[in-house]
Amino acid sequence: MKILFAASECAPFFKTGGLGDVMGSLPKELAANGHDVRVVLPYFVQKLDKKTQEKLEHVTDFTVGVGWRQQYCGIKKLVKESVTYYFIDNLFYFDRPNLYDYGDDGERFAFFQQAVIEMLEKIDFIPEVLHVNDWQTAMIPVLLKDKYAWINTLKDIKTVTTIHNILFQGVYDQYVLSDLFNIGYAAFHEEGLKYGDKVCWLKGALYYSDLVTTVSPTYAEEIQTPKFGYGLDSDLRRIKYKLVGILNGINYDTYNPEKDESIPYQFSAEDLSGKLKNKKALQARVGLPEEADIALIGVVTRLDEQKGVQLIVDAMEELLNFRNAQFVLLGTGKSYFEDGFKHFTRKYPDKCQAIIDFDNELAQWIYAGVDFFLMPSEFEPCGLSQLNSLRYGTVPIVHEVGGLKDTIEPYNEFTEEGNGFSFHDFNVKTMLDTIDSALKVYYDKPDSFELLQIRGMTENNSWEKSAEKYIEQYKHLVY
Numbered sequence: 001m002k003i004l005f006a007a008s009e010c011a012p013f014f015k016t017g018g019l020g021d022v023m024g025s026l027p028k029e030l031a032a033n034g035h036d037v038r039v040v041l042p043y044f045v046q047k048l049d050k051k052t053q054e055k056l057e058h059v060t061d062f063t064v065g066v067g068w069r070q071q072y073c074g075i076k077k078l079v080k081e082s083v084t085y086y087f088i089d090n091l092f093y094f095d096r097p098n099l100y101d102y103g104d105d106g107e108r109f110a111f112f113q114q115a116v117i118e119m120l121e122k123i124d125f126i127p128e129v130l131h132v133n134d135w136q137t138a139m140i141p142v143l144l145k146d147k148y149a150w151i152n153t154l155k156d157i158k159t160v161t162t163i164h165n166i167l168f169q170g171v172y173d174q175y176v177l178s179d180l181f182n183i184g185y186a187a188f189h190e191e192g193l194k195y196g197d198k199v200c201w202l203k204g205a206l207y208y209s210d211l212v213t214t215v216s217p218t219y220a221e222e223i224q225t226p227k228f229g230y231g232l233d234s235d236l237r238r239i240k241y242k243l244v245g246i247l248n249g250i251n252y253d254t255y256n257p258e259k260d261e262s263i264p265y266q267f268s269a270e271d272l273s274g275k276l277k278n279k280k281a282l283q284a285r286v287g288l289p290e291e292a293d294i295a296l297i298g299v300v301t302r303l304d305e306q307k308g309v310q311l312i313v314d315a316m317e318e319l320l321n322f323r324n325a326q327f328v329l330l331g332t333g334k335s336y337f338e339d340g341f342k343h344f345t346r347k348y349p350d351k352c353q354a355i356i357d358f359d360n361e362l363a364q365w366i367y368a369g370v371d372f373f374l375m376p377s378e379f380e381p382c383g384l385s386q387l388n389s390l391r392y393g394t395v396p397i398v399h400e401v402g403g404l405k406d407t408i409e410p411y412n413e414f415t416e417e418g419n420g421f422s423f424h425d426f427n428v429k430t431m432l433d434t435i436d437s438a439l440k441v442y443y444d445k446p447d448s449f450e451l452l453q454i455r456g457m458t459e460n461n462s463w464e465k466s467a468e469k470y471i472e473q474y475k476h477l478v479y
Helices: 018-032 050-055 105-122 139-145 201-208 217-222 233-238 273-286 309-322 335-347 360-369 385-391 402-407 428-444 446-458 463-478
Strands: 002-006 036-042 057-066 069-080 083-089 129-133 158-163 198-200 211-214 243-245 295-300 325-330 352-355 372-375 395-399 421-423
Touching (some): 018 083, 036 105, 069 105, 105 139, 129 139, 129 463, 139 158, 158 201, 211 217, 211 463, 217 402, 273 325, 273 360, 309 325, 309 335, 372 385, 395 428, 428 446
Parallel strands (some): 002 129, 129 158, 325 352
Antiparallel strands (some): 057 069
């Protein structure tokens, strides 16, 4: 099949979160299955390293109408690991220090989406499947059936929209229809873009796409409820016949404890001795006492309520005072959370070290070196940290939501089944009780704990499995 992904980020070029990881892995896996896979991205010139920039080939350029303005659009191309990447070049929109959070994001991504569609004939590539991701590309399925419906070569394209996080929907005033997209009100209705008196790009994609996916089966169910749907739950229930949850995977080449050169010691499920060495190296690096026998709990996260950080902060005093455990955290985010963890680091330096930073290498050291990975997200579409943890023999402790529920099977002390620990009620007491259960196994049943580690390491959470499910869905659309 001919498949084109449109997205606002993609590892290793630029990423801010899970979307970037997915775009960095899924297209490669599909290409390895023999499909013609291409990815189109904005050319965030300040985020792209100079070496990559030098390899880009200029394909063509044209102008795109954004309201009354005619904007330059250059198309650059790079082939890497069997995937063709196109970068849409416009310095006015994309030559900025960050990817998002500008006052004109609506205009920036209105330009990008129209450029994606208008480039197809010019680069002589008409995909069978055009797979868009999140609000930044959610207008593409609408535009194909509205503004560009007259173009004969585009009429058979099947569209897929993936919701990576429904919290972000692309809600704008009605003026965007004429001022940014040069379209009328044909798509402004309840089973289209209408969202109260506003325009919602993601809502439009729900109705105009041929298939809607999200990044775990449980999240697909959750977003159909008022608690998790953020205003779109009734629309999702209406289109549930074409809504599918497919779990994300992780790149098993990148995340491989036997070959990972970013960690001090390599190790495997057959020989865990390197993991213990990594633990001591991590303790030394962050300034914790180098004690091999004490349970080490790790967190790598954005410091935000969504990630359950409030629960962790509220539990810290009791955790550090009354539990035999060390705690290491890496992350940045809201200043009051940063200040809270700095306070605990000062107060309990022998038990807690919080590194307020963004450091990919240190994150790998934590996945490889800690005994437990704490991830109490309030909601979590899929989550990759728990999958990375499993891969590195680190036992996850998670809140049972979204992809965390789908990937972590709670440990059963009677049957010895499971690959981690989880809790349902979102409160401090339940989380601490679950941590206590985990520590009990760690200290009282070391053989059972090692089995948990090995089970996690030998599971298959690779993109290979996920890619097969996407291929199956694409085939239903195309054939």
